[in-house]
Amino acid sequence: MVVYNFSAxxxxxxxxxxxxxxxxxxxxxxxxxxxxxxSHRSDLYAQMFQEAKADLRELLAVPKTHRILFxxxxxxxxxxxxxxxxxxxxxxxxFVDTGHWSQTAIADAKLLPDKExxxxxxxxxxGYTALPTKIKAQKDxxxxxxxxxxxxxxxxxxxxxxxxxxxxxxxISSNILGYQHNVDKYGLLYASAQKNIxxxxxxLVIVKEDLLDQEQDLPSMLDYVKLIKEDSNLNxxxxxxxxxxxxxxxxxxxxxxxxxxQRQNEEKSNLLYEQLDNSKLFKATAAKxxxxxxxxxxxxxxxxxxxxxxxxxxxxxxxxxKGHALVGGMxxxxxxxxxxxxxxxLVEFMQKFEQQVHPxxxxxxx
Amino acid sequence: MVVYNFSAxxxxxxxxxxxxxxxxxxxxxxxxxxxxxxSHRSDLYAQMFQEAKADLRELLAVPKTHRILFxxxxxxxxxxxxxxxxxxxxxxxxFVDTGHWSQTAIADAKLLPDKExxxxxxxxxxGYTALPTKIKAQKDxxxxxxxxxxxxxxxxxxxxxxxxxxxxxxxISSNILGYQHNVDKYGLLYASAQKNIxxxxxxLVIVKEDLLDQEQDLPSMLDYVKLIKEDSNLNxxxxxxxxxxxxxxxxxxxxxxxxxxQRQNEEKSNLLYEQLDNSKLFKATAAKxxxxxxxxxxxxxxxxxxxxxxxxxxxxxxxxxKGHALVGGMxxxxxxxxxxxxxxxLVEFMQKFEQQVHPxxxxxxx
Numbered sequence: 085m086v087v088y089n090f091s092a093x094x095x096x097x098x099x100x101x102x103x104x105x106x107x108x109x110x111x112x113x114x115x116x117x118x119x120x121x122x123s124h125r126s127d128l129y130a131q132m133f134q135e136a137k138a139d140l141r142e143l144l145a146v147p148k149t150h151r152i153l154f155x156x157x158x159x160x161x162x163x164x165x166x167x168x169x170x171x172x173x174x175x176x177x178x179f180v181d182t183g184h185w186s187q188t189a190i191a192d193a194k195l196l197p198d199k200e201x202x203x204x205x206x207x208x209x210x211g212y213t214a215l216p217t218k219i220k221a222q223k224d225x226x227x228x229x230x231x232x233x234x235x236x237x238x239x240x241x242x243x244x245x246x247x248x249x250x251x252x253x254x255x256i257s258s259n260i261l262g263y264q265h266n267v268d269k270y271g272l273l274y275a276s277a278q279k280n281i282x283x284x285x286x287x288l289v290i291v292k293e294d295l296l297d298q299e300q301d302l303p304s305m306l307d308y309v310k311l312i313k314e315d316s317n318l319n320x321x322x323x324x325x326x327x328x329x330x331x332x333x334x335x336x337x338x339x340x341x342x343x344x345x346q347r348q349n350e351e352k353s354n355l356l357y358e359q360l361d362n363s364k365l366f367k368a369t370a371a372k373x374x375x376x377x378x379x380x381x382x383x384x385x386x387x388x389x390x391x392x393x394x395x396x397x398x399x400x401x402x403x404x405x406k407g408h409a410l411v412g413g414m415x416x417x418x419x420x421x422x423x424x425x426x427x428x429x430l431v432e433f434m435q436k437f438e439q440q441v442h443p444x445x446x447x448x449x450x
Numbered sequence: 451m452v453v454y455n456f457s458a459x460x461x462x463x464x465x466x467x468x469x470x471x472x473x474x475x476x477x478x479x480x481x482x483x484x485x486x487x488x489s490h491r492s493d494l495y496a497q498m499f500q501e502a503k504a505d506l507r508e509l510l511a512v513p514k515t516h517r518i519l520f521x522x523x524x525x526x527x528x529x530x531x532x533x534x535x536x537x538x539x540x541x542x543x544x545f546v547d548t549g550h551w552s553q554t555a556i557a558d559a560k561l562l563p564d565k566e567x568x569x570x571x572x573x574x575x576x577g578y579t580a581l582p583t584k585i586k587a588q589k590d591x592x593x594x595x596x597x598x599x600x601x602x603x604x605x606x607x608x609x610x611x612x613x614x615x616x617x618x619x620x621x622i623s624s625n626i627l628g629y630q631h632n633v634d635k636y637g638l639l640y641a642s643a644q645k646n647i648x649x650x651x652x653x654l655v656i657v658k659e660d661l662l663d664q665e666q667d668l669p670s671m672l673d674y675v676k677l678i679k680e681d682s683n684l685n686x687x688x689x690x691x692x693x694x695x696x697x698x699x700x701x702x703x704x705x706x707x708x709x710x711x712q713r714q715n716e717e718k719s720n721l722l723y724e725q726l727d728n729s730k731l732f733k734a735t736a737a738k739x740x741x742x743x744x745x746x747x748x749x750x751x752x753x754x755x756x757x758x759x760x761x762x763x764x765x766x767x768x769x770x771x772k773g774h775a776l777v778g779g780m781x782x783x784x785x786x787x788x789x790x791x792x793x794x795x796l797v798e799f800m801q802k803f804e805q806q807v808h809p810x811x812x813x814x815x816x
Contacts, residue, residue, distance in 0.1 A: 087482040091489040094689055102476055102484045109472040110465075116453040118468045120649040120694065123457040123770055156522040156651060157671055160685040164669040192669040197563070278686050283486040285522060285651040285688030303530040303558040305523055319526035320644050322651030323460055324690060328486065404489055 088426035091404035092235050092379060092417040093258075093279035099421075101282075101331045112327075119327045124320050133316070136330030143333060143342055144260075146267050146290055153289040153308065154316040154326055159185070159257045161287065162274040163192035166253055169308045170272065171199050171226040172297050178221050178228040178250070181206035183237040184410055185255065189229060204228070212237045214371035219245035227251040227271055233258035235279070236408040238370040238381040238415065244269060251295065259378050260288065262349050262420045264342050271295050277325060280378070280419045282332050286325035336420065345420045349377045352418045352427040356380055359431045365389075365438040369413065383413030390414060393437055402430055454792035457770035458601050458745060458783040459624075459645035465787075467648075467697045478693075485693045490686050499682070502696030509699060509708055510626075512633050512656055519655040519674065520682040520692055525551070525623045527653065528640040529558035532619055535674045536638065537565050537592040538663050544587050544594040544616070547572035549603040550776055551621065555595060570594070578603045580737035585611035593617040593637055599624035599742050601645070602774040604735060604781065606742040610635060617661065625744050626654065628715050628786045630708050637661050643691060645744070646785045648698050652691035702786070711786045715743045718784045718793040722746055725797045731804040735779065749779030756780060759803055768796055 089096045112119040115128060122128050137152055146152060155161070171177050171193075179190045181203050194201045202223070205216035212234070221228055228247055232254045233240040240259065244252065251271035259265075260275035267273060272291045278284035289308070296309050304310050304318055311318055336345065357375060360368040360382050369381045384390055390413050394406045407413040418427055455462045478485040481494060488494050503518050512518060521527070537543050537559075545556045547569050560567045568589070571582035578600070587594055594613055598620045599606040606625065610618065617637035625631075626641040633639060638657045644650035655674070662675050670676050670684055677684055702711065723741060726734040726748050735747045750756055756779050760772045773779040784793055 085482075089483055089487055091487070091492075093686060094487055094489060096487055097484065099476075102486070106472055106475040109475065110468055117455055117769075118463065120468070121455055121457070121460055121462055123460060124650065126457075126770070156524070156688075157527070158522070158685040161523070161671045164671060188670070192671075195667055195669050276686060278689075283688075283690040284490065284686045285691055301561055303561045304554070305527045305530060305558075319524040320459060320642060320650045322522075322649075322688065322691070323644075324649040325651055325688070403483075404492070 085401045087401045089403050090416045094284050095279050095419050096421040098335045101335050120324050139333035149292050150290050151293050151312050153311055155287045159276045163189040165306050167193045174224050174226050176200040176225045178202050178204045178225040180230050182231050183212040183234040186231040213369055215239050215374045221247050221250050227253045229253045231255045233376050235379045238376045238379045239374040240376040262345050264346055282328035283325045285322045353377050355427045379417045381415040451767045453767045455769050456782045460650050461645050461785050462787040464701045467701050486690050505699035515658050516656050517659050517678050519677055521653045525642045529555040531672050533559045540590050540592050542566040542591045544568050544570045544591040546596050548597050549578040549600040552597040579735055581605050581740045587613050587616050593619045595619045597621045601745045604742045604745045604747040605740040628711050630712055648694035649691045651688045719743050721793045745783045747781040
């Protein structure tokens, strides 16, 4: 049985990459050492890291004004590190509340001393199934924080709000390298690796260097200036996740880069959204205008039926379709490495399920 | 050519473990998913994590009073997290300065607001080649911090200082699971994984739960109470490093546990120390009473000769013997997975080198 893994992360990796890791696991580049055993001060590591960084810069078209950091701790660690580093002029931060992860980022920022945290717009009224439309900043902020894609709620900023003069910070964990972000529009972008890139344990930060206060003296692991100075090698970096990410970057370049990934992701998500829009049993929960490219929550509206669907889908090799505990129902996450065949298999399974549950639906659809 | 990797970390892993990772990399427990692709909310992960945690508890004889956390960021991240969590009563922390890593921990603690940081003893006078002897705490501290093994300087607390009434915090990155620490004597122990355990990107914290302030409200990734509540699954954990560490724990149990590892580490280090003590060319730099079990710096006293030794040793398959930039000379790090045969190969190479450089030394030794 072919298994399709719809997990929101850790998620599917390109099978070619997994095979390559396997093939060279006991001896990295003829060193007779596993990549897990090589020193982070060795030339072997330095070359691997510099290539990964350069490939990422190329793939995302990161401008020269921005530096790239390979860190640990997940996007959640950045909920603390970003305000510590960027909110030092006005000490004011604006958040757009678009669901669970932006709320977590807001809560963590509020726990820092001496920062003013304003929520300037919220999707609360519509249960976070749509993004807030009127996003205005009434004051000067050190930055405005946006969760660009909301993994749990399945929404996504398809267009950035107009906020002239404000610095934008974006959490792009769910669609980094799967959607063409204009890095130049942001002061800082961050993303964990376990969705669109590779194994969990790696976090990427892309920051416009002139936003940083060179005089600020933060504890070393929380200080972008110190981390940049040591080129993400201030202490031992997560060598294996960086290695795997580097292989994924090379795979992405071979596939045609981010533009090609976005096209493929659109094909996969369009197929599923179309099925959802045409179904009498299932419906997508996110508002059409704000739909995510990579995370698609849906439901029958009947809890027991949702559970039955998840169970039967799992038996058919369609795994990890259970929705997040906060919203229930189902969720299909389809990142870069997820194949079109998996989206097709899900759609076909949904059609079969719908016909079984309500044969009349199928008839009426004729 | 057999290659022996004397790296201070990332370091050698048991070859059986590397082989097992390779064998099951494309399908973890018949799931048809790589371990890199499984969700941290799946039963597969939960079982793997709980086993790793239980095995670690057994191996280290962690008492019930202490909780175990699997985190990210390296020991360096704990330089900030420990004081944030433990220094809230007196807000005073005592440090024993035993070299580079304790100094880094001191510097990071001093950057936190509202903490008083006292250095109560220092090995500065003897260039950190010996540990300070008179360690006294004149005040009540929230804790006294000790770098139990100094990876760079090659010193180690073979006996803990008598500090009645004070809580001890120990950095055991270099000899966790390689030396029998009495966990009960500590309020908190922490260690990065890339020396004695597995791939970089995993940090272990063992903390006496009643030392924590349940009311303290720190940013989530820095708050032990929140991390304990979610059993190290507050955000996506570093699944692959945890998986590899879990396999190493099982390997350690099969080998006879920590007592057996300590015996083997003593055999390896004794062999090298004996060679150093009997050599007319090489000498160990650390004071005899404070010598590390796992990190052995040594030198000929001649920079050019040291460099020649490192170059020729590398050519002979004895890799990563170059000393840390701060102290120069050579350093042999031999952790749990490092074989006795490697220590023997080094000693034999040193003897040959010594004879080549100074044939008279060999004669006079007769």
